[in-house]
Amino acid sequence: MKNRLLPFLLLLVILLSACGNNDTENATNPPEENSKSDTITYQSENGPVEVPANPKRVIVLGMYAGNVTALDVPIVGVDPWSKMNPRYKLEGIEEVTDESLEKIIELEPDLIIGLSTTKNIDKLKQIAPVVTFTYGQLDYLTQHLEIGKLLNKEAEAKAWIDDFKQxxxxxxxxxxxxxxxxxxxxxxxxxxxxxxxxxxxxxxxxxxxxxxxxxxxxxxxxxxxxxxxxxxxxxxxxxxxxxxxxxxxxxxxxxxxxxxxxxxxxxxxxxxxxxxxxxxxxxxxxxxxxxxxxxxxxxxxxxxx
CATH class of the missing domain: 3.40.50.1980 (Nitrogenase molybdenum iron protein domain)
Structure with a gap:
C-alpha cells in the first residue's frame, strides 16, 4: 500500500510546489492588463477625453503648433497661419483646415488639437481624439502647461515655464x-x-x-x-x-x-x-x-x- 501511495504523494508535492512558484511569479509580475496603458485621460474644458499617452501623429487646427513642437511631439498637419510662420520650421508638414476632412483622414492622426471655434468637431472625433481650447481662457503660460498635460509632458512644460519666467x-x-x-x-x-x-x-x-x-x-x-x-x-x-x-x-x-x-x-x-x-x-x-x-x-x- 505504501509503495502505491508514494508516487501519488510525490506528484502532489510537485504540483503544490509549481502552484507556489506561479503565485510568486504573479505577485512580482502583474498581469499584462495592469501594465502602463497606451492612453491617458485628459480633463479638457469639455470633459474627459481619452488620448494617446505618447502621440506620434498630431494635427493642430489652431494656434498651438509652437507649443506642441516645443515639447518634441511629432506634427503631421497644421493650420495655414502656423504653416507660414518661419520660426516653426514646418517644412514637409501638411497644411490643413477644419474643412479638409479627407486630407486629415489620409494623414491618420492619433490626436487633433484645435480651438473651441473649430468647425466639424463631431466629424473630426470620428477620425481621432479631439481636444479644443478657448483662446484667452487660460493665461499664456498655463496654456502651455495644459498642452503639456495633454501630451503627457507636464514635467517638461513646467520646467520650461519656471526657467523662462526667471x-x-x-x-x-x-x-x-x-x-x-x-x-x-x-x-x-x-x-x-x-x-x-x-x-x-x-x-x-x-x-x-x-x-x-x-x-x-x-x-x-x-x-x-x-x-x-x-x-x-x-x-x-x-x-x-x-x-x-x-x-x-x-x-x-x-x-x-x-x-x-x-x-x-x-x-x-x-x-x-x-x-x-x-x-x-x-x-x-x-x-x-x-x-x-x-x-x-x-x-x-x-x-x-
Whole structure:
C-alpha cells in the first residue's frame, strides 16, 4: 500500500510546489492588463477625453503648433497661419483646415488639437481624439502647461515655464535699470489696413514686456486695450498711444504705408530711434518657440546684448 501511495504523494508535492512558484511569479509580475496603458485621460474644458499617452501623429487646427513642437511631439498637419510662420520650421508638414476632412483622414492622426471655434468637431472625433481650447481662457503660460498635460509632458512644460519666467524677469530688471522705471512701451501692428495697439495678453511680445518684465504701458493704452487685449485706431491718433519706446509688429502682407507718414515719423519714439520693428508672423503668438525668439529680440534691442 505504501509503495502505491508514494508516487501519488510525490506528484502532489510537485504540483503544490509549481502552484507556489506561479503565485510568486504573479505577485512580482502583474498581469499584462495592469501594465502602463497606451492612453491617458485628459480633463479638457469639455470633459474627459481619452488620448494617446505618447502621440506620434498630431494635427493642430489652431494656434498651438509652437507649443506642441516645443515639447518634441511629432506634427503631421497644421493650420495655414502656423504653416507660414518661419520660426516653426514646418517644412514637409501638411497644411490643413477644419474643412479638409479627407486630407486629415489620409494623414491618420492619433490626436487633433484645435480651438473651441473649430468647425466639424463631431466629424473630426470620428477620425481621432479631439481636444479644443478657448483662446484667452487660460493665461499664456498655463496654456502651455495644459498642452503639456495633454501630451503627457507636464514635467517638461513646467520646467520650461519656471526657467523662462526667471530669465524674462531678470532681463526686465536690467532693461528698467537702463531705460528708467517710468519709461513706457507701446506695441502696435498693422493688419488689413488697420492699426492696432495691444494690452498685456495678446501676443506680439506683450506678455513678456508687461507681465514678466513689468515695463509700463501708456495710460491711453491701458484705458483702451486692456479689456479686449487690443484696440483699433487711426494713424492720426497714434501719437497719443505711443510710449517712450515703440514696438512695431510689421505685417508685410498688408498696408505698411503708415510708416512713411509724417505723423509716424514725428512720434518721439521714432525720432529718438527708440522704435524696434519686428516681423508680425514671428511675434503674433505666445508659445515657447516664439517667446524664446521674442525674449532674445528684446534683450538685444533694449540692452544691446
Amino acid at each position: 530669465r524674462a524677469q531678470q532681463a526686465g530688471e536690467e532693461i528698467k535699470a537702463k531705460i528708467g522705471e517710468d519709461a513706457t512701451v507701446s506695441v502696435i501692428e498693422n493688419f488689413n489696413k488697420e492699426l492696432y495697439v495691444f494690452g498685456d495678453n495678446f501676443g506680439r511680445g506683450t506678455e513678456i514686456l508687461y507681465q514678466e518684465m513689468k515695463l509700463k504701458m501708456p495710460e491711453k493704452v491701458k484705458e483702451t486695450a486692456q479689456g479686449n487685449g487690443y484696440y483699433s485706431l487711426s494713424i492720426e491718433v497714434l501719437p497719443e498711444y505711443a510710449g517712450d519706446y515703440l514696438i512695431v509688429s510689421k505685417d508685410e502682407d498688408t498696408d505698411t504705408s503708415f510708416m512713411g507718414s509724417e505723423t509716424f515719423k514725428n512720434i518721439p519714439a521714432v525720432k529718438n530711434n527708440r522704435t524696434f520693428v519686428v516681423n508680425a508672423k514671428e511675434f503674433r503668438y505666445n508659445d515657447p518657440i516664439l517667446l524664446e525668439y521674442q525674449l532674445d529680440f528684446f534683450i538685444k534691442s533694449f540692452l544691446g546684448k
